[in-house]
Amino acid sequence: MLGVFTRMNTSISGVNMPVPEPAPQATDLPPWRLVSTDRLRIAMERTGTGRKITTRELAAAAGVSHGTIGSLSNGTRRDVPFDVAPRIARVLGVDTPFLFELTGRAVPAESDTADEYEVVPA
DSSP, X not given: OOOOOOOOOOOOTTXXXXXXXXXXXXXXXXXXXXXXXXXXXXXXXXXXXXXXXXXXXXXXXXXXXXXXXXXXXXXXXXXXXXXXXXXXXXXXTSOHHHHEEETTSOOOOTTOOGGGSOOOOX
């Protein structure tokens, strides 16, 4: 038995529906900070494929300017946008946290150790 189907009006004009929150953009997220210029240079000397990569090759493969990679490798720049660090790490064949750390997070002081905390009875 075949039923007759008619096209429904799918217009939502005039309907009061909640608007979903927009997805966070890369500019809304905290930047990554390079942990060490030495680590970056070592990763460029021997990538995940085992070969060396130049500043210009890395920049082209990661989709950033070669000036950005040059500034990171010589230490004049440490921060990169949220979406850039994972691309650089992927090209080099390393995990992002090997080269970069997220900024804005709490980093405990060196004096914070477990034996310094006071035990409070429940």
